[in-house]
Amino acid sequence: MxxxxxxxxxxxxxxxxxxxxxxxxxxxxxxxxxxxxxxxxxxxxxxxxxxxxxxxxxxxxxxxxxxxxxxxxxxxxxxxxxxxxxxxxxxxxxxxxxxxxxxxxxxxxxxxxxxxxxxxxxxxxxxxxxxxxQPEPPEDSPREVRSLADKLLEAHTWLRAQLRHVREEARTHIPGRPAGLGLQLRQHCLAFCEGLTHHHTGEDSAIFPALARSHPELAGPMARLGAQHLVIGRIRDELVALLAGFERADPDRLRAELDRLSAELEAHLDDEEAELLPALAGIPFPPART
Missing domain, CATH: 2.30.110.10 (Electron Transport, Fmn-binding Protein; Chain A)
Known part of the structure; x- marks a missing residue:
């Protein structure tokens, strides 16, 4: 048309x-x-x-x-x-x-x-x-988002749930051809990677700089968290490259990459929550209109 x-x-x-x-x-x-x-x-x-x-x-x-x-x-x-x-x-x-x-x-x-x-x-x-x-919201999502801490937990809950979902799909996947991944598994993996990229980009461009200005004592922890973003980003990029050739991709390698990403991401999310939630709890979300 x-x-x-x-x-x-x-x-x-x-x-x-x-x-x-x-x-x-x-x-x-x-x-x-x-x-x-x-x-x-x-x-x-x-x-x-x-x-x-x-x-x-x-x-x-x-x-x-x-x-x-x-x-x-x-x-x-x-x-x-x-x-x-x-x-x-x-x-x-x-x-x-x-x-x-x-x-x-x-x-x-x-x-x-x-x-x-x-x-x-x-x-x-x-x-x-x-x-x-239309993805179902995770059952353990915060019922009401009132602060930036709640919003961060909501995002982390979604990431954890989606990663569990794609790992389970990868574990139970039976290829319909001698080698390669199914389109359903590929699309769900890519969607998770997009969500992860969006979340970390928002933190690096907005949340971390704002916290650095208001809470200078968090400069060290945020530098560590930013370095973790880079590590996770490299694993994510390797996963996306693997999915690009999904017709020939080895499901065992995909499972290994997802396990590696899961270990790094879970440790990062736990670290981020321990360091940032106390400061974010005092920031209303959505922001008050001025």
């Missing part, structure tokens, strides 16, 4: 709580925002969707074009996406289905929207079926 047409649909969708007219009138439509694989910039597209087996699904049909759409290539690099559905929105992890599961879900998509079958017949590529998974 031409960009100008896409933008008009996006504007109408947002102005009318998810309702649009024209060729999409009465259809099931959402807005998907991905991060550019090369540019790193957000890109939003309107897409039809179906629901099956409790999943929210989009099909990378591109009208039966010979190549995958750009939004699909983006989410293979950056699995965390933004979904606008009706008047609401949420972050999701985009996970392409594989094998028999993909076949089953595509058949259901065609049953609900026969046009997908026509697009598949017109293309030599297998049209990807992508589940937009």
């Amino acid at each position: 031409p960009m100008s047409f896409n933008q008009s649909v996006i504007d109408e969708f947002r102005a009318n709580g998810g309702r649009v007219g024209g060729p999409f009138a009465g259809g099931d439509l959402l807005l998907l925002t991905t991060t550019g694989a090369r540019s790193g910039r957000p890109h939003t597209v309107p897409l039809g969707y179906v629901r099956a087996e409790g999943l929210l699904l989009v099909v990378a049909s591109a009208g039966g074009a010979p190549d995958h759409p750009q939004w699909y290539r983006n989410l293979l690099t950056h699995p965390v996406v933004r979904v606008e559905l009706g008047a609401g929105s949420f972050d999701a992890i985009a996970v392409p289905a594989e094998g028999d599961r993909r076949k089953r879900l595509f058949e259901e998509a065609v049953r609900q929207a026969p046009g997908y079958g026509e697009y598949q017949a017109a293309s030599d590529r297998e049209l990807p079926v992508v589940a937009l998974e």
Whole structure:
């Protein structure tokens, strides 16, 4: 679809709580925002969707074009996406289905929207079926965030829960081919790595400098914590490089890398909480408006 047409649909969708007219009138439509694989910039597209087996699904049909759409290539690099559905929105992890599961879900998509079958017949590529998974909040998350200490604990709880999840997936993963990782495991690992990067970037650029100004006695501990970020970042980068070639990646090596990352990260989070929570407890969150 031409960009100008896409933008008009996006504007109408947002102005009318998810309702649009024209060729999409009465259809099931959402807005998907991905991060550019090369540019790193957000890109939003309107897409039809179906629901099956409790999943929210989009099909990378591109009208039966010979190549995958750009939004699909983006989410293979950056699995965390933004979904606008009706008047609401949420972050999701985009996970392409594989094998028999993909076949089953595509058949259901065609049953609900026969046009997908026509697009598949017109293309030599297998049209990807992508589940937009909304992660459940960890059960042990702080019930109410009132201070920056609560916010830090909320972020740490999410990181611990997601790391446990991907390690469990890696332990129980049975490759569907002689070697390599599944797309589901790959996407969840990459999503965790993105979340970890975002958290540490925010600390290095905002939280640590602010604390250094208000609590100079924490300069030594924060220098140590910053050095730990570098160690964890190197392990994360090695993990991302391994996932880039997931078709050939060794699952045993992935498990070893996840175990190494887990050991470093758990020790770091414990250290950070011991050093920073007392100072952060006195800082309201969200910040008071001035």
